[in-house]
Amino acid sequence: MRSQTDLERVLTARGVNLDTCSDRELMYALTAAVRQLQKPMDHARGQRKLYYFSAEFLVGRLLRANLINLGLLEEAERLLAAHGRSLAQVEDQEPEPSLGNGGLGRLAACFLDSIASLGLNGDGVGLNYHYGLFRQRLDTGRQTEEPDPWIGPESWLLDTGLSYQVDFGGFSLNARQYDLEIPGYENGVCNRLHLFDVERPAPPPAEGIRFDKTDIAGHLTAFLYPDDSDEAGRLLRVYQQYFMVSAGAQLLLRELEEAGHSLLELDRYAVVHINDTHPSMVIPELLRLLTSRGVELEQAMDLVERTCTYTNHTILSEALEKWPASYLEQVAPQLLPFIRALDQRARRRSDDPRTAIWDEHNVIHMAHMDIHSSAKVNGVAELHTEILKNTELHPFYVLYPEKFNNKTNGITFRRWLMSCNPALAGLITQAIGPEWQRDAGLLEKLLEHKEDTALLERLLAVKEENKGALARWLGSRGTEIDPHSVLDIQIKRLHQYKRQQMNALYAIWKYVQIKEGHTPPRPVTMVFGAKAAPAYTLAKDTIHLLLCLGKLIERDPQVSPWLKLVMVENYNVSAAERLVPACDISEQISLASKEASGTGNMKLMANGAVTLGTLDGANVEIARLVGEGNIYLFGRSADEVIALYRDNAYRSSDYWQKPELERLVDFILSPELLTIGDAGCLSRLYKDFIAKDYFMALLDLEDYIAVKERCLAEYEDRAAWSRKMLVNIARSGFFSSDRTIMEYNRDIWHLTPDGA
Known part of the structure; x- marks a missing residue:
């Protein structure tokens, strides 16, 4: 070096x-x-090149990571x-690049780091959002949204000088290509993240994040996931998606031709990875571009199917995108003949209407197009993949069993341990040597130190140091916490299936317990970090409830010495890098069968937090790796939940009418909270609990409270807890994104001659 x-x-x-x-x-x-x-530094080389298309790349601050x-x-x-x-x-x-929001974008960033660090020939393809999702403000007692600008006169963006014409229905725009460099870990490789932008972006909105969503030329790259509560917002999303894939596909074919390769060898020299359904239109766009250059349609469809691969990230219907054909008729009418041809090809393979791309209601199913037209389809955790195969995508699995495989997600330990927790990284290196920094699987060597009292005491001391650092950081932002309290942390996108509202009901239960004289063995600090989509009313109501509970607890002299509830404003990668090392209890409480994987669970585990969670997503694999004594599990199983949905058997009234739960739900409309909060917001939440509770928070609430209380009690045996911490760190190496990417390459991408 x-x-x-x-x-x-x-x-x-x-x-x-x-x-x-x-x-x-x-x-x-x-x-x-x-x-x-x-x-x-050289770009990685290899016969076949990966183009990783994703709507999000949540890269975080880059200075320390690149150093x-x-x-x-x-x-x-x-x-x-x-x-x-x-x-x-x-x-x-x-400034933190505003190029993503949640786990999807952070995973994509980790993958780019691992692709470069493993010396694989691959680049990312996305959009150059100017204001991200939004900057979250909580000072009014509820979430408000502001633009989150990050692009200044000097930034990590490199203007390549290249641009590609993207034709929409009735007008065209040039997609200007900017690059972010992605250096590999001490290997001399520097790959790229290609980000496309409009040439003349509009100025920032005058008020909040409201802007003219019909001004496509000016605002196409302004915001990630523009508000889709109206047709203009939904159409803007389609414009964004086509802009990204058209420019990216043109970039791919330009590089293919400049390398002297024939279009008929597309699949030999390129692989297009579709990260969730947002980039799905790359399939018909490649068909359009290939046929416009003289390739026969059937041959082009064969080429594209061998070239494309697809990751499914969810079973939630809201994220399995379906667009009315009329939207594409307005945005990219040139794609419709190719989508129709793909649908006809799919119908020749199967007469099951559940596998149609273009359905009888004139709606185009993006995930269906991806599965029919990709060489491989993968889920992101063992449980998630089995659910896809056996229920959600079963007709496709019957049709294409050879396409389906699992690739459990991973994180880069360079960012999420070496960078954000140098004290713990140094302690690990002292114990087992530095080789784990290149091969996280070697963290298992820590298991040889389960009875090393000195190491375990130092492990606890490092955690206390990190809690102190978090307390100082929060203090600088106007929030005081006790660094010696138990830090119980739930940080992830605000969504009902992730069940932050169930955690809020626990906070109410704990508040009532303390009021009745049942104080815990030590103070508990509950920390939340999340943004709710601007149009997701119930999620924003949940934030309001959490903020109200935080104020109520803070103002009560009987409760405040024992309980604290904190909502971290504008949660992002930089905030996560402070929260993750300090966490004691990692809240992973999604409704079983609904969380595809999660990656926060992996980051927190690697930093010595102990998981409190359901058997959902990658929690299943965490539980198997660490063993029953090193994780706290509760709640119904995925099979039980799936059966409840199938049989329409869940009734929230069966639960909230129990006296012990009724008083918790009723507390949402108590005089104590109504004097602090907005009656409209709190009433909506209350009514949802008693009339719907679609993600079944009440189903698991009693079990959750009991297991959480056991977890807090066992925290007091500090020696035993330190061994739980060590086991979690030691077993976390499996969740390295380097391992995940090696599996993608071996089984899906084959970027090297031997596919290694």
């Missing part, structure tokens, strides 16, 4: 005075220096320390 003077040499050449420049000036200087040092992968982190920290500067303070000035 480079000598340790390279970074200083580049900074000196740029005229940076480390003693006098501001933290912001130093951040920009370091960004430019790292970009300069990345310039000579780690370049092997320059220690040099940077020493250099800054010699001038009385702190890298942590400098990187706090870095």
Whole structure:
């Protein structure tokens, strides 16, 4: 690797005075220096190239991550320390790229890191959102949304000077290509994330995130997932998706032709990965482009089916996109003949109407198109894949059993342990050596230290240090917490199936218990971090309930010494990097069968948190790896939940009318909360609990409370708890995104000659 003077040499050449420049000036200087040092690095090579299409790439701040992968982190920290500067303070000035929102985008970012670190020939393809989902404000007692700008005059974006014409119904736009460089971990490789943008973006909205959704030319790349509560918003999403896939497909074919390859060898030299259904239109777009260049339609469909692969991330109907044909007639009418041809091809293979691409209601099913027209289809956790095969996508599995496979998600330990928790990473290296930094599976060596009292005590001390750091960070944002309390953390997108509202009912139960004199052995701090989609009313109502409960608890002198409820404003990657190392109890409480995988569970586990959760998604695999004594499980099984839905057998009234649950639900409309909160928001939540409760929070509530109380009690045996922590860290190595990507390459992409 480079000598340790390279970074200083580049900074000196740029005229940076480390003693006098501001933290912001130093951040920009370091960004430019790292970009300069990345310039000579080579893109990974290989006969077949991956184009990973995704609506989201939640990359987080890049300065520290890139310094780690370049092997320059220690040099940077020493250099800054010699001038009385702190890298942590400098990187706090870095804006976080607003290119994603939740697990889908964070997974895609981890995958790009692993693809580069494994030296695989692959790039990402997405959109260059200017304002992300939104910047969340909570100071009014409810969520409000503002733009989240991140693109400044100096950023990590590289303007390639390339653009591609994208033709819509009645007008065209140029898609300008910007790149983010993705360096591999100490291997000299630097791949790319290609981001497409309109050439003349409109100025930011004058008020909140409201803008003219019909102004496609100006606002197409403004926001991730524009509000789809009206037709203009839904159409804008279709415009976004076609803009991304058309530009990306043109980029692919340009690179194929520049390399001297025939279009008829598309599948030999390229693989197009469709990450969830947002990029599905790449399939008919490739057909359109190939046939426009002289390839026969049937031959083009064969080529595309051998080239494309598809990951399904959910069984939720809202995320299995279906678009009225009239929308595509308006946005990209040139695609309709090709989608019709794909549907006819599908009907020749199966007469089951459940597998149609274009249904009798003139609706186009994107997931159906992906499955018919891809070489491989995968789920993202063992349970999720089995549900897809046996229930949700069973007719397709019968038709294409050879296409279906599982690829359990993973995270990059470079970001989610080495970077965000250097104290724990250092302790692990002292115990088992540094090799785990390249092969996370070697963390299992920690199991040899289960009875090492000194190591276990140090493990607890590191956790306390991280809790103290989190307390200081929250304090700087105006929220005080007790760093010696139990940190019970639920951080993920706000959605009813993730059941933050069940956790809120536990907070009510705990509040009542303390009021009745049943104090816990030590204080409990409940921390939430989540954004709710702007049009998702019940999710925003849940945030309001949590904020009201936080105020109620804080104002009660009998309860506040023992219980705290915190909602972290504008939860993002940077906030997660502070919360994850400090967490004691990892809340993974989704309704069994509804969470495809989760990756927060993996990050928290790797940092020594113990999971409290349902047997859902990757929790099933976590439970198997760590063993019954090192995880806290509750709730009905996926099979039981599926049966309840199938038989329409769940009645929320069977549960909320139980006296012990009724008082918790009724508390939502209690005078105590109504004096703090909005009656309309709280009434909607209350009515949903008693009339619907679609994701069955009340079904598992009693079991949840009992298991959570047992978890809190057992936390007090600090020696036993430290062993649980160690087992979780040791077993977390399976969930490395490097492992996941090696499996994708071996079974799906075959980017190297031997598919290794």
